Amino acid sequence: MQRLGPWSREAWTVLALHLLRSSRSPNTGGLFFGTRDLSPQQMAIREKILNAVINCFKCHGAKGIDTPVFELKEILTEKYGEESRLIYELKDQGGELLALRYDLTVPFARYLAMNKIKKMKRYHVGKVWRRESPSIIQGRYREFCQCDFDIAGQFDPMIPDAECLKIIHEILSTLQLGDFLIKVNDRRVVDGMFAVCGVPDNKFRFICASVDKLGKMSWKDVRQEMTGKIGLTPDVADQIGDYIQQCGGVSLVEQLLQDPKLSQNKQALEGLKDLKLLFEYLTLFGIAEKISFDLSLARGLDYYTGVIYEAVLLQSPTQQGEEALGVGSVAAGGRYDGLVGMFDPKGRKVPCVGLSIGVERIFSIVEQRMEATKKIQTTETQVLVATAQKNFLRERMKLIAELWDAGIRAEMLYKKNPSFLTQLHYCEETGIPLVAIIGEQELKDGVIKLRSVASRKEVDIKREDIVTEIQRRMSES
């Protein structure tokens, strides 16, 4: 029969793999080639979390925009340093060479340049794609959702930067993920530090990448990488080591402002002065105690030019039933003053600072918590239109149409003659609180029997009052 297509061995393998996986962890949804489906339970949790994040963005006056999931390949190249190899490219089917976006920052910069926008506060929630090795436990997938907030425009120093950190603080507090810390550094301090330690310019990017590994790797291993693969002299590596193993508050900033070597470097000096101002603003915002100036924070991406930050959970939440997720970054961002200029014909710069919330990891944490604690409601149906007698399909259909037209969330079973028990069970399974029952007697009396699933109490309501009665009960609950 022409409508049925072939089903390849390859697809079978994937299906088999999937079934194995999903039988192991039924709630992670279909996972293949590093992506996954999201079940209604997961979607319900996601909706709650995304609403909280978006609400916070709107609280700070951000406008929403959207961009295509793919960009000209040209737009994405040379923006992500070592990570560029993780970009998904589309097949050349004629026309332009395209690639799936790797983050929401580069498309935003492209958007600003193309529309000649010099000032904008925007948020963007959307999927991005990276060909990384996926990990269910850490909630890392090849397709994942990002929630970005960015402030573009020429303003007085550190005021927008401080607001970005305030937003991260607000969101992580609202979501109650447990204690967290926001590491802060400045790209100019990082580069200045490399310079005064004697790292050759052409090695900056690689050293950046390995510095970022400190914490995941011991200093000994990081040093090994620097002196080995990258080819720094042990002396230079140790000078870097002395710096990047320090972290603290504003006092460390002041101390480094006095550092004989670092203070001689113009870039580093600017960075440190800005960090000092930043800490002053963070104190005014009342969040300074959660901020740590951390010299090992380097953020590999090419486009950062100033302040950089990364929020980490201090310990994975340990309520019963929760798998340990390990400490991980749940938000990050920084200042990128050069990126928009790269997309402008005349190279006109628009300074930007922004943040990205790592919602996937947050989803994993909250999912585990909710699965462990309570049943997750996946529908919002208010009333089931039911009957206890045969041949009442037509009456049920007339009634449910009235309810739908009044905006009431109603369902009925798609059977001509469902058993009354089946209908009641459906309510209990799916959490529908009310049943509107119609039968011969009700029809004769011109009433509808309204039953509360919880209390099992039934009352007759005049047919013409049923809508208002249901609305009244819903507004009360």
Place this chain on the structure above:
Amino acid sequence: MQRLGPWSREAWTVLALHLLRSSRSPNTGGLFFGTRDLSPQQMAIREKILNAVINCFKCHGAKGIDTPVFELKEILTEKYGEESRLIYELKDQGGELLALRYDLTVPFARYLAMNKIKKMKRYHVGKVWRRESPSIIQGRYREFCQCDFDIAGQFDPMIPDAECLKIIHEILSTLQLGDFLIKVNDRRVVDGMFAVCGVPDNKFRFICASVDKLGKMSWKDVRQEMTGKIGLTPDVADQIGDYIQQCGGVSLVEQLLQDPKLSQNKQALEGLKDLKLLFEYLTLFGIAEKISFDLSLARGLDYYTGVIYEAVLLQSPTQQGEEALGVGSVAAGGRYDGLVGMFDPKGRKVPCVGLSIGVERIFSIVEQRMEATKKIQTTETQVLVATAQKNFLRERMKLIAELWDAGIRAEMLYKKNPSFLTQLHYCEETGIPLVAIIGEQELKDGVIKLRSVASRKEVDIKREDIVTEIQRRMSES
């Protein structure tokens, strides 16, 4: 400087092209290679429309799911007939061959099969991709959003099918797009008609495609295509022509049930009987007068097996300032009982029926209407924290942090010493209703001056009462 990447001639061309286009239609956002960016204005409109659609889906008890934007190429092939050539494929970078999803129906069927789900009512809002020739006027892009509602499971005939049509009716009525009509047919009637007219099996799919063109093309041209390219005999073509030029209500169904040729075809007979039952249910739902049984509706996609439908606007809304958009399909769907079985190792079937709302076209209509009538609010900020004096940045920061922590939507200008006028202008531009003013006097008196932008009235509020006062005013407005 290593952070700056190259900027190719290709990208320049695209940018140039874009600038040309956008200067012609500044409100369509960046349009290139058939996709576009969405501006804050467009996003604000989209949010309203999508909320209305999703609310209706939830009214009918649907659960949300999500699937990856790409699927195994194998999953998508042989599902879309002639249109398969429009599928976007990903580059083979090692691993599986992937392609961007063409609709949300095939991923849903794959989801059901993989998770062995036999019964589900779900909605899915997401982007899909088709390599079509784009058209701004008709709101057709290569990347576009779909809103799908589907009912999977073995139920009594035509009850879920009728609900799908009710949902289309509810959504189009709620969105007030003007008068509309929902064309209905059944794939079995179409195939049966082809059979009794003597169309060879291997030509069904091509004839389907050209029948679909009736309306866009005259019967004369359709006939030309059938007898020419496809190679039907004129006699067969004319027999088809006699059928497909008919449309009407349930009476036409009854008439065709008596049709000597058609009634002899088992498939067609089943289809017609179901259509008769469908019309009965649609009458109970009170929407029959908007339904037209239309024999020229064929719906090219391979996977349909039963009832098919398509909603069209009868005339493009003609309020002043609106470009004529031409009559077009704004919703469509049908029954596909074979698709899930194609993804099940044992070929177990799960009957499905569903609908897809063509939100892009709806967006274009509403956008034009709103742009023509009123200014679109893109932010929801409630209060601007301002000052009339120099050196009050720190006080503004302390105050705005209090407001943010109380969940109030607040902004401030990112300047140390903005002029008071600039701050008031910002409120008027962006529609912020309140200004919280702090200065020396207020600081001394321990108050905040609260100004209404509209009335220009100012009152002093005790610092400790400012949050509740703003919340009170917001709840009133």
